[in-house]
Amino acid sequence: MKILIPGGDGFCGWATALHLSARGHAVHLVDNLSRRKIDIELGVDSLTPIAPLRNRLAAWRELTGRQIEWTDLDAARDYDALERLIRDWRPDAVVHFAEQRSAPYSMKSAATKRYTLENNLSATQNLLCALVETGIDAHLVHLGTMGVYGYGGGMRIPEGYLTIQAEASDGGRLEREILFPPDPGSVYHMTKTQDQLLFYFYNKNDGIRITDLHQGVVWGTQTRETRLDERLINRFDYDGDYGTVLNRFLMQAAVGYPLTVHGSGGQTRAFIHIQDSVRCIEMALTHPPATSERVRIFNQMTETHRVADLARIVAELTGAEIAYLDNPRKEADANDLAADARCLIDLGLQPTTLRTGLLEEIVEIGQRYRERCDRDRIPCTSQWTRMPAAARVDRR
Ligand code: NAD
Numbered sequence: 001m002k003i004l005i006p007g008g009d010g011f012c013g014w015a016t017a018l019h020l021s022a023r024g025h026a027v028h029l030v031d032n033l034s035r036r037k038i039d040i041e042l043g044v045d046s047l048t049p050i051a052p053l054r055n056r057l058a059a060w061r062e063l064t065g066r067q068i069e070w071t072d073l074d075a076a077r078d079y080d081a082l083e084r085l086i087r088d089w090r091p092d093a094v095v096h097f098a099e100q101r102s103a104p105y106s107m108k109s110a111a112t113k114r115y116t117l118e119n120n121l122s123a124t125q126n127l128l129c130a131l132v133e134t135g136i137d138a139h140l141v142h143l144g145t146m147g148v149y150g151y152g153g154g155m156r157i158p159e160g161y162l163t164i165q166a167e168a169s170d171g172g173r174l175e176r177e178i179l180f181p182p183d184p185g186s187v188y189h190m191t192k193t194q195d196q197l198l199f200y201f202y203n204k205n206d207g208i209r210i211t212d213l214h215q216g217v218v219w220g221t222q223t224r225e226t227r228l229d230e231r232l233i234n235r236f237d238y239d240g241d242y243g244t245v246l247n248r249f250l251m252q253a254a255v256g257y258p259l260t261v262h263g264s265g266g267q268t269r270a271f272i273h274i275q276d277s278v279r280c281i282e283m284a285l286t287h288p289p290a291t292s293e294r295v296r297i298f299n300q301m302t303e304t305h306r307v308a309d310l311a312r313i314v315a316e317l318t319g320a321e322i323a324y325l326d327n328p329r330k331e332a333d334a335n336d337l338a339a340d341a342r343c344l345i346d347l348g349l350q351p352t353t354l355r356t357g358l359l360e361e362i363v364e365i366g367q368r369y370r371e372r373c374d375r376d377r378i379p380c381t382s383q384w385t386r387m388p389a390a391a392r393v394d395r396r
Pocket residue numbers: 006007008009010011012013030031032033034035036073074075076077096097098099100101119123143144145146215216217218219244
């Protein structure tokens with residue numbers, strides 16, 4: 001297959017690009033390096049020493065003989081160049097990672113809220129428009145988030161669609177499947193819920209074939225391919241904005257910093273290892289929806305854990321202490337999370353579990369690169385709301 005990967009220099013995109021190239025697919029990245037520029041803006045760096053994208057690509061070619069191409073363009077702003085690239089290169093599939101993906105960064109200021117919304121929605125809209133305009137029948141696979149469901153409000157979360165019963169216009173009863181009601185918890189998550197509507201519309205109106213992968217928090221760093229050489233190493237974010245909860249704990253344990261649990265730690269989250277994430281994307285690509293099929297939605301997660309339990313597991317493995325801090329997010333102090341995630345298992349996924357992969361990650365990444373950690377960058381400084389606590393309403 002010819003696979004275009006917008007966002008292919010990022011954490012998930014780079015690992016996916018190598019995985020697909022290693023399996024013989026032709027891979028072309030689109031990335032404007034905005035993530036690396038945000039590192040500079042925030043004064044942070046990946047814990048792992050990521051090579052410049054050109055060096056990464058040259059190393060991959062030297063080691064495997066395989067070539068991955070790269071076009072440096074902004075998928076949200078350079079529409080004409082994007083359309084030209086799609087027309088000329090004629091991809092069979094597009095795997096879309098090109099969005100600003102940190103919830104805390106999206107809540108930092110008016111500027112980051114506006115950037116996140118404009119960047120994410122325009123990148124998605126531009127890719128869809130370019131497929132319509134060029135008439136190229138490529139399968140669009142998008143990386144969405146389990147966060148669009150708002151943790152389900154006590155309901156078991158289905159894979160995308162909820163069956164409802166309603167009164168029919170003739171007074172009878174009817175049954176329909178509708179998109180699960182979105183309940184975003186940040187501007188970032190709001191862009192993902194709006195992506196869903198863009199997909200719904202372009203699928204209905206133009207027949208674009210789309211798979212939306214509602215992914216859990218990705219943990220781990222390396223995959224079979226990124227381990228081949230240090231020039232291919234994947235990024236590892238640990239700072240207060242981009243460090244996702246488990247990766248943050250792993251690094252904190254390695255540098256002797258207390259594991260920072262926000263609030264009571266009663267929040268339950270869905271997780272998936274990076275190696276499983278790239279395999280899921282490959283499975284979604286090799287099982288595309290039919291032409292007339294509605295948007296296909298898979299929950300891409302393999303296990304759920306409470307944040308406090310995760311901290312306890314990492315503390316037991318490493319002897320680290322746990323520190324409970326005020327929660328900067330406006331969210332319920334504790335939530336249950338029960339979600340269906342059968343589709344990818346039915347396609348053959350055999351998950352890496354936390355119990356088997358965690359220790360390796362602590363040694364291979366956390367301890368090996370701990371000298372590169374800037375401890376001042378660990379706390380999360382974004383605040384979700386200016387509303388006084390007494391005036392807040394929990395709408396769940
Ligand atoms: P990342 O920030 O590491 O990578 C995103 C990449 O997209 C970066 O290389 C960035 O430079 C590029 N990019 C952003 N806007 C662009 C634009 N307008 N034009 C061209 N390139 C652009 O993020 P990630 O962790 O790899 O996440 C990728 C996708 O997966 C995101 O959409 C995210 O919402 C989703 N996701 C990630 C996680 C996770 O735990 N990392 C969990 C659920 C969903």
